[in-house]
Amino acid sequence: MNNQGRTAGLPTLEDVARQAGVSTATVSRCLNNPAQVTEATRARVMEAVEKLRYTPNFGARALAARRTNTYGAVIPTMENAIFARGVQAFQDALASIDSTLLVASSNYEASVEESQIRNLVARGADGLLLIGADRDPAIYDFLAERGIPVVLAWAIGNQPGVSFVGFDNEAASRKLAEKALKLGHRRIAYISAQSIHNDRARARVEGVRAAMKAAGLDPQSLRLVETHYSIKRGKAAFHTLMEGEDRPTLVMCGNDVLAVGAVMAAREMGIDVPGDVSVTGFDDIEIATVVSPPITTVHVPHRKMGNLAAQALLRQTLEGKPPETICLETEIAERASLGPVG
Amino acid sequence: MNNQGRTAGLPTLEDVARQAGVSTATVSRCLNNPAQVTEATRARVMEAVEKLRYTPNFGARALAARRTNTYGAVIPTMENAIFARGVQAFQDALASIDSTLLVASSNYEASVEESQIRNLVARGADGLLLIGADRDPAIYDFLAERGIPVVLAWAIGNQPGVSFVGFDNEAASRKLAEKALKLGHRRIAYISAQSIHNDRARARVEGVRAAMKAAGLDPQSLRLVETHYSIKRGKAAFHTLMEGEDRPTLVMCGNDVLAVGAVMAAREMGIDVPGDVSVTGFDDIEIATVVSPPITTVHVPHRKMGNLAAQALLRQTLEGKPPETICLETEIAERASLGPVG
DNA sequence: TTGTAAGCGTTATCAC
DNA sequence: GTGATAACGCTTACAA
Numbered sequence: 001m002n003n004q005g006r007t008a009g010l011p012t013l014e015d016v017a018r019q020a021g022v023s024t025a026t027v028s029r030c031l032n033n034p035a036q037v038t039e040a041t042r043a044r045v046m047e048a049v050e051k052l053r054y055t056p057n058f059g060a061r062a063l064a065a066r067r068t069n070t071y072g073a074v075i076p077t078m079e080n081a082i083f084a085r086g087v088q089a090f091q092d093a094l095a096s097i098d099s100t101l102l103v104a105s106s107n108y109e110a111s112v113e114e115s116q117i118r119n120l121v122a123r124g125a126d127g128l129l130l131i132g133a134d135r136d137p138a139i140y141d142f143l144a145e146r147g148i149p150v151v152l153a154w155a156i157g158n159q160p161g162v163s164f165v166g167f168d169n170e171a172a173s174r175k176l177a178e179k180a181l182k183l184g185h186r187r188i189a190y191i192s193a194q195s196i197h198n199d200r201a202r203a204r205v206e207g208v209r210a211a212m213k214a215a216g217l218d219p220q221s222l223r224l225v226e227t228h229y230s231i232k233r234g235k236a237a238f239h240t241l242m243e244g245e246d247r248p249t250l251v252m253c254g255n256d257v258l259a260v261g262a263v264m265a266a267r268e269m270g271i272d273v274p275g276d277v278s279v280t281g282f283d284d285i286e287i288a289t290v291v292s293p294p295i296t297t298v299h300v301p302h303r304k305m306g307n308l309a310a311q312a313l314l315r316q317t318l319e320g321k322p323p324e325t326i327c328l329e330t331e332i333a334e335r336a337s338l339g340p341v342g
Numbered sequence: 343m344n345n346q347g348r349t350a351g352l353p354t355l356e357d358v359a360r361q362a363g364v365s366t367a368t369v370s371r372c373l374n375n376p377a378q379v380t381e382a383t384r385a386r387v388m389e390a391v392e393k394l395r396y397t398p399n400f401g402a403r404a405l406a407a408r409r410t411n412t413y414g415a416v417i418p419t420m421e422n423a424i425f426a427r428g429v430q431a432f433q434d435a436l437a438s439i440d441s442t443l444l445v446a447s448s449n450y451e452a453s454v455e456e457s458q459i460r461n462l463v464a465r466g467a468d469g470l471l472l473i474g475a476d477r478d479p480a481i482y483d484f485l486a487e488r489g490i491p492v493v494l495a496w497a498i499g500n501q502p503g504v505s506f507v508g509f510d511n512e513a514a515s516r517k518l519a520e521k522a523l524k525l526g527h528r529r530i531a532y533i534s535a536q537s538i539h540n541d542r543a544r545a546r547v548e549g550v551r552a553a554m555k556a557a558g559l560d561p562q563s564l565r566l567v568e569t570h571y572s573i574k575r576g577k578a579a580f581h582t583l584m585e586g587e588d589r590p591t592l593v594m595c596g597n598d599v600l601a602v603g604a605v606m607a608a609r610e611m612g613i614d615v616p617g618d619v620s621v622t623g624f625d626d627i628e629i630a631t632v633v634s635p636p637i638t639t640v641h642v643p644h645r646k647m648g649n650l651a652a653q654a655l656l657r658q659t660l661e662g663k664p665p666e667t668i669c670l671e672t673e674i675a676e677r678a679s680l681g682p683v684g
Numbered sequence: 685t686t687g688t689a690a691g692c693g694t695t696a697t698c699a700c
Numbered sequence: 701g702t703g704a705t706a707a708c709g710c711t712t713a714c715a716a
Binding site for chain 1: 708709710711712
Binding site: 368378380 | 701703704707710
């Protein structure tokens with residue numbers, strides 16, 4: 001029913017203080033600022049803590065200290081590995097300074113994301129990790145108003161007042177497209193995530209268009225399909241693209257999950273990859289190497305990004321430093337799904 | 343630096359009360375027990391809440407109400423999809439009653455799990471979701487002492503005082519082994535997770551041994567390799583098993599991640615699956631269908647399990663009901679990786 | 685170095 | 701139905 005009330009007779013600071021024969025202030029210091037206390041009294045206090053199995057009450061602590069040592073992250077999805085590694089690294093970095101991460105997922109829905117953000121703020125998050133920059137400006141106002149530091153990852157942008165730790169989605173996508181164009185591909189299709197509220201998705205498409213333009217192709221000739229991120233949707237989109245006349249020789253995908261769907265669909269349809277059609281992904285998550293042929297994709301340094309995002313956020317919350325922008329390099333992971341045009 | 347302090351001038355209950363011309367008590371009632379308040383005053387209060395963009399302070403609330411509406415989950419890993427779907431379902435169920443889930447991962451390490459549990463408790467978790475039953479009894483004492491309801495998922499056991507929402511790992515594994523034995527397999531190997539502190543892993547191995555025994559085989563002839571759960575480790579284990587003389591005709595795996603590793607290793611080694619050797623998994627996560635051949639595995643109803651686990655936990659925390667045990671059915675997902683013995 | 689005591693922002697128990 | 705007011709358990713000036 002409740003957990004920390006006296007109903008269960010949980011020990012409080014006062015109990016510990018009494019047991020150790022000191023004041024509550026001293027006990028508090030032992031726990032938060034051991035340096036301020038003599039070795040002897042600290043030993044005595046710690047003994048009491050052990051004996052009583054004392055655990056500090058989070059609510060009381062947050063209330064008094066006006067700080068929770070809790071951070072929040074809202075990611076689009078937990079169901080595939082896209083964000084898992086990065087968030088794990090972020091969490092590890094926080095854990096190393098005894099802070100906790102609350103993770104929520106928005107299912108790629110703006111309204112859900114907004115309520116998750118409010119929720120995390122209400123729960124006293126000291127700082128927030130969000131993905132991408134594309135959201136209602138009111139949200140940034142809300143956060144700025146309460147002085148909550150924010151780091152935006154997986155992208156680079158120019159939202160004032162927040163940190164960015166990400167990479168250049170457009171450039172990465174362009175580089176991959178250029179490689180494909182050099183292999184002779186001209187009829188190109190792209191399976192993208194819904195681009196609304198998704199700056200990463202849009203930038204990736206734009207990168208391809210830029211490469212096409214630079215190669216003298218009409219960027220508007222890019223055949224674009226937008227869908228949700230899932231293997232199933234990737235399959236369906238690939239079907240759609242391959243059913244018509246004038247099949248593309250290259251199907252680029254907004255992420256590896258879609259690309260895996262595309263490759264699986266190709267196999268089901270008896271289409272050879274990369275013989276009949278090449279496929280590319282984005283992210284370089286494990287599944288990209290599991291499917292056959294393995295997928296040529298953009299390698300994103302997820303771990304590093306998560307770790308650096310945490311560092312950047314902590315510099316803001318703990319040291320009061322201003323927001324900063326860190327742009328990471330990506331590289332192309334060359335595998336078998338991309339080959340020269342038929 | 344801090345987020346809810348007056349530094350940012352955040353509105354408090356008192357501000358709202360003043361604005362609406364009522365007492366703080368009335369504002370509190372409007373928020374928590376609207377029925378106790380007249381329609382008229384409530385309207386006035388809500389208006390003030392809107393105007394001030396008031397958000398209740400979590401710490402203060404937790405302190406006064408002795409309840410956080412926050413639940414905790416400690417799962418072995420977030421890096422693959424094994425627990426993702428179940429936890430997502432658990433979280434969805436909590437979200438529907440405005441409660442929040444804090445997720446932590448232990449990396450399959452008992453000591454890490456213990457500290458995560460303490461951490462969640464310290465943060466005021468009203469209840470806990472843990473995986474499996476195999477842990478230091480002192481942890482259960484600790485939890486019972488503070489009256490924190492616990493639900494154990496992914497397994498069934500007999501730990502008193504806690505709920506179980508899971509399935510019979512041994513029976514599921516046995517059923518799969520029986521099916522394989524019927525196909526003529528006699529030289530069997532098993533790639534398992536570390537079995538220490540992992541009742542699910544042990545039960546799955548035992549299920550296979552039971553099937554062997556029932557089929558007149560010596561259970562001790564099962565070639566067992568224990569390793570960490572990862573594709574890489576699965577590959578390595580498969581290599582080890584296949585390098586020696588007297589290769590097995592069937593390699594069963596403790597989960598799909600290991601099985602994917604096994605199938606990939608087979609391909610690399612030029613070993614045909616299931617022609618030369620059959621492979622099975624456990625869990626039925628998406629990756630099992632991505633690899634080729636797709637993996638025959640035990641389908642676990644993750645979503646359902648997560649949802650029912652939440653229900654069971656809420657019955658304890660909200661309604662004060664006693665712990666309960668719910669055993670779900672699993673079934674075999676038949677795919678191409680298991681075939682008759684060569 | 686240690687103690688005293690004033691908050692921190694809610695909820696809940698009384699009266700009215 | 702509403703308003704005072706006493707907790708809730710901790711942190712942190714300020715004193716000693």
